[in-house]
Amino acid sequence: xxxxxxxxxxxxxxxxxxxxxxxxxxxxxxxxxxxxxxxxxxxxxxxxxxxxxxxxxxxxxxxxxxxxxxxxxxxxxxxxxxxxxxxxxxxxxxxxxxxxxxxxxxxxxxxxxxxxxxxxxxxxxxxxxxxxxxxxxxxxxxxxxxxxxxxxxxxxxxxxxxxxxxxxxxxxxxxxxxxxxxxxxxxxxxxxxxxxxxxxxxxxxxxxxxxxxxxxxxxxxxxxxxxxxxxxxxxxxxxxxxxxxxxxxxxxxxxxxxxxxxxxxxxxxxxxxxxxxxxxxxxxxxxxxxxxxxxxxxxxxx
Amino acid sequence: xxxxxxxxxxxxxxxxxxxxxxxxxxxxxxxxxxxxxxxxxxxxxxxxxxxxxxxxxxxxxxxxxxxxxxxxxxxxxxxxxxxxxxxxxxxxxxxxxxxxxxxxxxxxxxxxxxxxxxxxxxxxxxxxxxxxxxxxxxxxxxxxxxxxxxxxxxxxxxxxxxxxxxxxxxxxxxxxxxxxxxxxxxxxxxxxxxxxxxxxxxxxxxxxxxxxxxxxxxxxxxxxxxxxxxxxxxxxxxxxxxxxxxxxxxxxxxxxxxxxxxxxxxxxxxxxxxxxxxxxxxxxxxxxxxxxxxxxxxxxxx
Numbered sequence: 001x002x003x004x005x006x007x008x009x010x011x012x013x014x015x016x017x018x019x020x021x022x023x024x025x026x027x028x029x030x031x032x033x034x035x036x037x038x039x040x041x042x043x044x045x046x047x048x049x050x051x052x053x054x055x056x057x058x059x060x061x062x063x064x065x066x067x068x069x070x071x072x073x074x075x076x077x078x079x080x081x082x083x084x085x086x087x088x089x090x091x092x093x094x095x096x097x098x099x100x101x102x103x104x105x106x107x108x109x110x111x112x113x114x115x116x117x118x119x120x121x122x123x124x125x126x127x128x129x130x131x132x133x134x135x136x137x138x139x140x141x142x143x144x145x146x147x148x149x150x151x152x153x154x155x156x157x158x159x160x161x162x163x164x165x166x167x168x169x170x171x172x173x174x175x176x177x178x179x180x181x182x183x184x185x186x187x188x189x190x191x192x193x194x195x196x197x198x199x200x201x202x203x204x205x206x207x208x209x210x211x212x213x214x215x216x217x218x219x220x221x222x223x224x225x226x227x228x229x230x231x232x233x234x235x236x237x238x239x240x241x242x243x244x245x246x247x248x249x250x251x252x253x254x255x256x257x258x259x260x261x262x263x264x265x266x267x268x269x270x271x272x273x274x275x276x277x278x279x280x281x282x283x284x285x286x287x288x289x290x291x292x293x294x295x296x297x298x299x300x301x302x
Numbered sequence: 303x304x305x306x307x308x309x310x311x312x313x314x315x316x317x318x319x320x321x322x323x324x325x326x327x328x329x330x331x332x333x334x335x336x337x338x339x340x341x342x343x344x345x346x347x348x349x350x351x352x353x354x355x356x357x358x359x360x361x362x363x364x365x366x367x368x369x370x371x372x373x374x375x376x377x378x379x380x381x382x383x384x385x386x387x388x389x390x391x392x393x394x395x396x397x398x399x400x401x402x403x404x405x406x407x408x409x410x411x412x413x414x415x416x417x418x419x420x421x422x423x424x425x426x427x428x429x430x431x432x433x434x435x436x437x438x439x440x441x442x443x444x445x446x447x448x449x450x451x452x453x454x455x456x457x458x459x460x461x462x463x464x465x466x467x468x469x470x471x472x473x474x475x476x477x478x479x480x481x482x483x484x485x486x487x488x489x490x491x492x493x494x495x496x497x498x499x500x501x502x503x504x505x506x507x508x509x510x511x512x513x514x515x516x517x518x519x520x521x522x523x524x525x526x527x528x529x530x531x532x533x534x535x536x537x538x539x540x541x542x543x544x545x546x547x548x549x550x551x552x553x554x555x556x557x558x559x560x561x562x563x564x565x566x567x568x569x570x571x572x573x574x575x576x577x578x579x580x581x582x583x584x585x586x587x588x589x590x591x592x593x594x595x596x597x598x599x600x601x602x603x604x
């Protein structure tokens with residue numbers, strides 16, 4: 001998995017910075033997470049193919065997280081999209097988007113599915129051959145979810161040296177061995193799978209948490225996550241403002257990463273009040289060392 | 303008057319080009335015309351102050367002409383806008399915008415007025431102290447208006463040498479002389495205004511025509527306009543495509559400028575199929591010499 005940042009700033013407009021949007025590359029697919037205004041321009045800039053996006057996750061219905069969506073969906077029509085698109089978002093996005101299509105007389109001629117969310121409990125909302133997606137209920141001024149994307153275990157690897165010691169294991173049996181099954185001889189005796197295969201590489205996981213107050217009760221959900229993106233709109237000197245606007249500070253984001261035993265933390269959604277965004281890294285690193293700041297165009301290997 | 307191009311491309315997404323949006327600078331005000339996605343980013347980039355915008359004109363409800371509006375209106379709330387904003391647009395934009403404000407729980411706390419348009423005749427839709435705005439009915443796949451912005455005549459200039467020959471004309475009379483009134487002596491006799499003043503500088507006018515088929519019946523409306531912006535989505539080799547999609551070619555835009563006796567033509571709204579946009583200038587200049595292409599960040603003095 002690889003995370004690519006398209007935009008990582010809060011709503012107040014600044015010259016040439018973009019609001020929240022990112023794509024997670026997984027198994028030759030791109031998962032789009034949030035869709036701030038201009039995100040289709042950023043996709044082009046960083047050469048991410050529109051057609052690789054099948055699943056879109058919107059955290060909450062504040063404009064800086066979804067105003068780029070409708071233009072992107074319209075553009076996909078223009079470039080001849082045929083494959084289905086699935087959107088997971090709070091209830092309401094379907095109504096907004098369909099009204100825009102109606103009034104702009106836009107006929108979306110590829111299959112488009114909205115999966116509207118309203119639960120305050122974590123839910124498994126998507127399971128593919130390669131990964132699962134669960135919601136992470138967050139607390140902001142409006143109904144908000146983060147998303148936890150977890151790879152599924154890959155196939156076990158054949159231990160060729162071990163397999164070759166048993167001439168009765170022919171190649172047709174490899175399919176089941178890779179899937180963890182024991183080998184059963186014609187006489188009914190068994191060669192245990194562990195003797196013939198090696199475990200697959202460990203699975204990776206990514207958690208996206210934006211926007212939210214400091215919310216330690218998400219920690220069990222994201223325990224041990226490989227990469228955590230957590231919003232840090234403010235620095236600790238503006239902790240009161242963070243509490244008031246239901247955002248987090250860099251220090252709070254780092255505390256979540258530390259307590260969740262995340263492998264790495266990326267912070268973003270910076271307020272425009274700070275001229276030097278490295279301050280966010282500095283503040284967070286005092287609590288949690290493995291941290292970096294989101295930067296447009298930057299990628300992070302999970 | 304001065305025209306500043308923020309974006310001038312058609313809807314198909316390209317790296318780092320923006321869809322239709324421009325501001326017309328007039329008497330220390332900025333008139334926003336169309337609002338494609340990302341236009342607030344462009345306003346910041348080219349250092350146009352949000353607060354100078356009081357009147358917004360949207361030509362039609364295709365996304366590449368208005369998807370940047372709602373984010374801009376939301377941003378003005380964030381930066382503490384207090385002055386009213388007036389939006390002139392086809393019927394429907396109010397419904398879309400208000401639904402977005404409702405679902406994003408955005409409380410627009412400055413006065414925001416929608417003036418919805420549905421007439422197929424040219425209308426005077428705005429008159430200020432300094433200028434008037436009339437619609438230019440266009441023909442596209444959806445209800446569309448261009449806009450004609452005309453300066454009002456300035457005050458006449460005092461001919462000081464002439465005025466001084468009449469000691470009976472005191473300074474309190476200048477106010478009326480500048481407004482074209484004759485001077486009336488106490489005995490009722492008259493000194494004609496023409497003898498005492500010089501005409502004001504000629505007024506300027508700007509016409510915005512996008513998107514539209516080739517439509518010669520707009521010519522009487524824009525006759526003698528100082529600056530004409532006319533869409534040229536295609537080159538003449540794709541004239542059939544222009545007709546089919548209800549757009550114009552560069553040659554057709556030039557023909558309109560020529561027949562309307564415009565002083566200068568700017569073409570824009572280029573399709574992404576053409577790698578070299580100078581082809582539009584070349585084609586148009588064969589019909590009408592005073593022509594240039596729109597470029598993001600470029601300004602044209604009216």
